[in-house]
Amino acid sequence: xxxxxxxxxxxxxxxxxxxxxxxxxxxxxxxxxxxxxxxxxxxxxxxxxxxxxxxxxxxxxxxxxxxxxxxxxxxxxxxxxxxxxxxxxxxxxxxxxxxxxxxxxxxxxxxxxxxxxxxxxxxxxxxxxxxxxxxxxxxxxxxxxxxxxxxxxxxxxxxxxxxxxxxxxxxxxxxxxxxxxxxxxxxxxxxxxxxxxxxxxxxxxxxxxxxxxxxxxxxxxxxxxxxxxxxxxxxxxxxxxxxxxxxxxxxxxxxxxxxxxxxxxxxxxxxxx
Numbered sequence: 106x107x108x109x110x111x112x113x114x115x116x117x118x119x120x121x122x123x124x125x126x127x128x129x130x131x132x133x134x135x136x137x138x139x140x141x142x143x144x145x146x147x148x149x150x151x152x153x154x155x156x157x158x159x160x161x162x163x164x165x166x167x168x169x170x171x172x173x174x175x176x177x178x179x180x181x182x183x184x185x186x187x188x189x190x191x192x193x194x195x196x197x198x199x200x201x202x203x204x205x206x207x208x209x210x211x212x213x214x215x216x217x218x219x220x221x222x223x224x225x226x227x228x229x230x231x232x233x234x235x236x237x238x239x240x241x242x243x244x245x246x247x248x249x250x251x252x253x254x255x256x257x258x259x260x261x262x263x264x265x266x267x268x269x270x271x272x273x274x275x276x277x278x279x280x281x282x283x284x285x286x287x288x289x290x291x292x293x294x295x296x297x298x299x300x301x302x303x304x305x306x307x308x309x310x311x312x313x314x315x316x317x318x319x320x321x322x323x324x325x326x327x328x329x330x331x332x333x334x335x336x337x338x339x340x341x342x343x344x345x346x347x348x349x350x351x352x353x354x355x356x357x358x359x360x361x362x363x364x365x366x367x368x369x370x371x372x373x374x375x376x377x378x
Contacts, residue, residue: 107175109326110361111371114356114360114361115323116323116327116357116359116360116361117356117363117368118319118329118360118362119169119329119331119362119363119364119368120333121260121330122169122335122338122360123172123198123332123333124171124198124236125174125198125334125336127144127147127150127177128149128176128202129202129239130146130282130296132201132202132239133201134300137298140298143296146296148336150334151180151181151184153339154339155181155335156184156187157189158344159188159200160185161347162191164338165348165351166361167362168194168278168347168364169301170194170196170235170365171188171195172196172197172198172260173188174198174199174200174221174239174259175199175200175220176201178221178224178332185225185228189229193364194235194364194366194367195233195235196234196236197233197237197256198221198236199217199238200217200220200221202239203276205239205242205243206242207242208244214246219254221233222254232255234255234366234369235256235257235258235260235281235365235369236256236258236260238245238261241261241283242261243259247261248273248278249273249275250272258369259279260281260330260365261280262283265280265282266282267282267328268281268282268369269282271344276378277323279373281328281369282328282330283332287329288332289333289337289338289343290337292311293305293306293311293338293340295341308342308346309346311346315331316350319354323357323359329354329364
């Protein structure tokens, strides 16, 4: 055993894609539905970027995790089925990208969870076992609601840089932590209509930042959780950067690429702390 991981594994890398499409924009401001430019930015994700990302993952022989809002899944059923049929995990990401912290109590949050799960199960034949909160904003009761519904893990918190257990009245569950430094949105997202006007980072700059994050994770035997959005990272030069990042990761020994559910189940089954 090397560090916290079994066998000779030194670091586990998880590539995750939040397939928001237009849902996040519409949840924040429904009035933007009438503005074709910003809507087209979201549409690019499921229509163009996801097929491109799936082909790249096939070429790289990597299985990833896609967190998909139910509203998007309803409108892109064939794409969701393609994601599942290629062996990738599909996780829950709300219905219309509603952060649980903004919902009115357990009743509304539970309804969103159930509705999203029903849609994903109808399309793929499987209920999701993993959850990522839209905008990473859980409510005080989210973990209980997830555990009661049989979810194995959440991926919305930042309390560590390896998997850890979080407590809920219904029992503990695995947390697969995230962080803004490994999210594409702070680097790339630019949309004047939505008020995002900070200068965009270049793909080489982002690649360098993520290489440093990985090198640190490998040195200390931690996990590497990368959060991407197809409508953001699915652009041409950014996918080149992702491919080069994978090349860098694979140049080191003792690294496994895994889906989130596989990491969470290993963490539970092997009693890791």
